[in-house]
Amino acid sequence: MxxxxxxxxxxxxxxxxxxxxxxxxxxxxxxxxxxxxxxxxxxxxxxxxxxxxxxxxxxxxxxxxxxxxxxxxxxxxxxxxxxxxxxxxxxxxxxxxxxxxxxxxxxxxxxxxxxxxxxxxxxxxxxxxxxxxxxxxxxxxxxxxxxxxxxxxxxxxxxxxxxxxxxxxxxxxxxxxxxxxxxxxxxxYRTSLLRMHLDTERVEEKVALIKTYTGDDGSILRVLPELGYKGVVIEGFGRGNVPPKVADNIEWIIKEKNIPVIVVSRCFKGRVLGVYGYHGGGADLKNKGAIFGNEVSGQKARIKLTVALGITDNIEELRKYFEFNGDD
Known part of the structure; x- marks a missing residue:
């Protein structure tokens, strides 16, 4: 047996x-x-x-x-x-x-x-x-x-x-x-086609997961560097959109603190994408250096970032682990 x-x-x-x-x-x-x-x-x-x-x-x-x-x-x-x-x-x-x-x-x-x-x-x-x-x-x-x-x-x-x-x-x-x-x-009945293998020797525990909301000013992002966080996942609206002040603080934490920001959606289904160009829209966040997470939830994106940061802390290197589709 x-x-x-x-x-x-x-x-x-x-x-x-x-x-x-x-x-x-x-x-x-x-x-x-x-x-x-x-x-x-x-x-x-x-x-x-x-x-x-x-x-x-x-x-x-x-x-x-x-x-x-x-x-x-x-x-x-x-x-x-x-x-x-x-x-x-x-x-x-x-x-x-x-x-x-x-x-x-x-x-x-x-x-x-x-x-x-x-x-x-x-x-x-x-x-x-x-x-x-x-x-x-x-x-x-x-x-x-x-x-x-x-x-x-x-x-x-x-x-x-x-x-x-x-x-x-x-x-x-x-x-x-x-x-x-x-x-x-x-x-x-089927198989999952978007699996990814990451070969790492360590994991990074200090990754935050923050859910945005209407009227959010994003000020919580300002304290993350002081607390020692090395990465953050933002659960945005819809296609990956956030309030304007959250967008400003996302840009600050990326450009001033060199901390990667992964943007996912609070929706259960669909992908985040840079469709909207207004202040805080997905396209605006992409121009500010944010990475779009291709995961199905914020907690899954956070898990991937804890693993990926064990390999590299370079934001553009990290991007390839998240922004992909079935043709990649």
Whole structure:
């Protein structure tokens, strides 16, 4: 039988309800995730503990250490694929980070649970079973890092958490899932074509993510250099437009402080583009030196910038990692 490594990082899938404290991590549950009886019918599994933390405690540095940990496991000849258990809150960021820094042929699948083990309808076992099916599937090879919950398979680049409590929380707006798990079948309908591999030896934690709003004066950008930030992602409106004073401060932080600014949209679908030439429009920001992010969310663009700044801090060099399309 195929052998799948289950690497634990924590999250609700390894949590129980405490009557005094609420839902909390359980070391005991984390150690026994691979003891679901149905798993033995699918593949031989080996549980390997990496950590057991709530996903809001995850950082890019921990993600980088996790990527190196996975590389050591996945190069073993007896391992067919890897499943990583994770909390849902930041799963999409860890998945995307791994997709950027890893380029493995064997399947790497992240899964999680929205309901802890004390709830009668906990979704952890079903998600883990489906994910092991995906990790052992030949069709999942060379697909990049995958996310599997609720019997849907998503691309790390495209997926996002859309609901605070529903088990059907993960979706890929504008794209849809790559495939599904149906009983014992793993079916892929498409592949993600805009994946990128970045080979870095370090990551830069000091990257800010700021969402603009009507009436925003952009003054928060002025304090970022004093706080030691090396890059910033701005979630703008529509095609990547911002209020006039935000545009002025974007120009200041780029030209006076040499700090790269990535502009993305708060919209779920579509690309940012230099269409509007008014003060604060996308074309105006491009002329001021801003970089357009081709990512599907601000948090994904921030993850990419933490990785890319480990390679270079040159703004024009960074631009090539963000401004691309399917023809590049």
């Amino acid at each position: 195929s052998k799948v490594a289950i690497i634990t990082t924590g999250g609700t899938i390894a949590m129980v309800h405490d009557p005094l404290l609420g839902v909390i991590p359980s070391d005991e549950r984390n150690k026994h995730l691979n003891e679901i009886p149905q798993l033995k019918e699918i593949a031989e599994t080996e549980l390997i503990e990496f950590t057991n933390i709530p996903s809001p405690h995850m950082t890019p540095t921990v993600m980088f250490e996790l990527s190196k940990f996975i590389k050591e496991i996945i190069k073993r000849d007896d391992i067919t694929g890897v499943v990583i258990t994770h909390g849902t809150d930041t799963l999409e960021e860890t998945a995307y980070f791994l997709d950027l820094v890893m380029n493995e042929e064997k399947p790497i699948v992240l899964t999680a649970a929205m309901r802890n083990w004390n709830e009668p309808s906990t979704d952890g076992p079903a998600n883990l079973i489906s994910s092991v099916r995906v990790a052992k599937s030949k069709n999942a090879r060379n697909k990049g890092v995958l996310v599997c919950l609720n019997d849907e398979i998503h691309s790390a680049r495209e997926v996002t958490k859309t609901y605070t409590s529903n088990v059907a929380t993960f979706d890929s707006p504008g794209y849809g899932p790559l495939g599904i798990v149906d009983e014992d079948a793993v079916i892929f």
